[in-house]
Amino acid sequence: AQSVTQPDIHITVSEGASLELRCNYSYGATPYLFWYVQSPGQGLQLLLKYFSGDTLVQGIKGFEAEFKRSQSSFNLRKPSVHWSDAAEYFCAVGAGTYKYIFGTGTRLKVLA
Amino acid sequence: GAGVSQSPSNKVTEKGKDVELRCDPISGHTALYWYRQSLGQGLEFLIYFQGNSAPDKSGLPSDRFSAERTGGSVSTLTIQRTQQEDSAVYLCASSLLGGGNEKLFFGSGTQLSVL
Numbered sequence: 001a002q003s004v005t006q007p008d009i010h011i012t013v014s015e016g017a018s019l020e021l022r023c024n025y026s027y028g029a030t031p032y033l034f035w036y037v038q039s040p041g042q043g044l045q046l047l048l049k050y051f052s053g054d055t056l057v058q059g060i061k062g063f064e065a066e067f068k069r070s071q072s073s074f075n076l077r078k079p080s081v082h083w084s085d086a087a088e089y090f091c092a093v094g095a096g097t098y099k100y101i102f103g104t105g106t107r108l109k110v111l112a
Numbered sequence: 113g114a115g116v117s118q119s120p121s122n123k124v125t126e127k128g129k130d131v132e133l134r135c136d137p138i139s140g141h142t143a144l145y146w147y148r149q150s151l152g153q154g155l156e157f158l159i160y161f162q163g164n165s166a167p168d169k170s171g172l173p174s175d176r177f178s179a180e181r182t183g184g185s186v187s188t189l190t191i192q193r194t195q196q197e198d199s200a201v202y203l204c205a206s207s208l209l210g211g212g213n214e215k216l217f218f219g220s221g222t223q224l225s226v227l
Contacts, residue, residue, distance in 0.1 A: 009152070032212055032213040034215075036216075036218075041220065042220050043116065043203060043205075043218030043219050043220045043221055044155075044203070044205075044216070044218040045218070046215045046216070049213075049215065051213055090154065090155065094211075094212030094213050094214075095212060096212050097210070097211060097212055098143060098160055098162070098167075098168070098210045098211065098212055099157070099160070099168070099212060100145075100157075100212065100216065101157075102147075102154050102155040103154055104152065104153060104154035105154050
């Protein structure tokens with residue numbers, strides 16, 4: 001069965017520090033992979049997506065993610081975190097013609 | 113419209129009452145999704161619409177939940193005889209065609225509280 005695992009429920013980093021949010025997926029075919037961000041009281045906004053080709057994907061707000069097939073991972077990274085990055089982050093896999101499977105989310109706290 | 117619009121943004125109801133949640137997707141988007149977001153549970157798929165048809169209702173938790181979409185646009189999620197476990201944020205999303213490789217556009221959600 002398709003699944004997405006985000007092993008870290010909460011992560012706290014200092015402003016200016018680097019960030020890596022983990023995502024592992026289970027899917028039988030080549031997946032479509034996504035990262036979304038949800039600010040408090042808001043809906044989800046797409047940060048980036050991977051379909052094929054270059055395994056390092058650039059997104060908005062300075063985020064990037066790397067697809068590693070051998071590890072079934074699609075980790076999200078940012079070199080230097082800003083206080084405005086505090087939010088909840090969701091990894092998702094496109095699991096068929098219309099279906100998307102979301103992870104349980106990682107809540108990021110940024111210390112000033 | 114400019115984005116996906118959901119109303120009301122907050123709804124407080126008493127156990128046993130019926131509630132209706134509305135979603136107005138982006139104009140021209142044929143695919144519409146409802147998700148439920150509970151604390152620490154991520155996004156739970158409820159139902160998918162392609163146009164006015166719902167080919168996948170598999171995520172609806174019980175027969176108290178129903179949804180419809182009219183005119184290929186506005187959708188309403190109805191919860192009958194609400195229970196406390198129905199308390200959650202209900203998110204609506206739309207996409208252009210409904211392929212599994214598309215960007216989903218989300219509304220801000222309806223926070224439902226059942227007392």
